[in-house]
Amino acid sequence: MKCTQGGNFSKGELQRFGNIELSPSSGVLNYGQGLFEGLKAYRKEDGNVLLFRPEENALRMRLGAERMCMLSPTVEQFVEAVKETVLANKRWVPPPGKGSLYIRPLLMGSGAVLGLAPAPEYTFLIFVSPVGNYFKEGVAPINLIVEHELHRATPGGTGGVKTIGNYAAVLKAQSAAKAKGYSDVLYLDCVNKKYLEEVSSCNIFMVKGNVISTPAIKGTILPGITRKSIIDVARSQGFQVEERLVPVDELLDADEVFCTGTAVVVSPVGSVTYKGKRVSYGEDGFGTVSQQLYSVLTRLQMGLIEDKMNWTVELC
């Protein structure tokens, strides 16, 4: 789909996956006007396919577009385009229990612009790929290192939207962590260097007794759709959930830690290393609360339990 300033997004067409043409002076290549989303389609036993809260991705892209001075498709256009793309690629949705179809909507400033300004034209496209687990550990516990020098987001910046530059910002710390054998990096706030923010591509939670805590969304953390869903699921399961400032010291003293995201779903954290000190959680790392939440969320997403929240969209 394309849109020029003052216009509406045109109806897009399905195309085979391949290279696209882009002006060397496009807004996305020169000034980083790019946003993306990520969602998954799961196959049910009856062959139908389920999407999970696609309108939330559409809304997040619209908020991001506003921050990045970009035009974006309407929620209806976004959701319709996702449905059409998934239906056209239904054969690539893995069988139940064997993974999912990852859906990647992209919005970019495709119009040419030389001086610093918003691009005059925007392109929205979607591509898909079958996927298994995000971390090589699968659903086994991941090991995080807390980064206190490099930051992914600053107050007033773009950390709270899903813009491409945020991901370029984490590559250095993430590559260094992976080279040392860690699964990913946990970022701290850049002002006090003390409060938890998030991991490179997922949100973080800690469990202490019956209380589940996660950093409050305040502009430097991506408002994850899995995060929001897990908060509701946890409350419905009788847990107390707090969204607040979470000091790193508290994390080191937690009973359980887990990450949430479309790609990682609910991933247990087996250990956190902070300033050379490694803290491990539980014997095998997959704590009972993380397991319970993982089980409810994944069964919901796969259509194995009743969807009382009306979160899934079924495609036949």
Ligand code: PMP
């Ligand atoms: N934080 C970051 C930086 C992410 O890239 C993601 C993945 N989109 C998340 C959190 C989790 O968001 P969601 O649950 O919507 O996938």
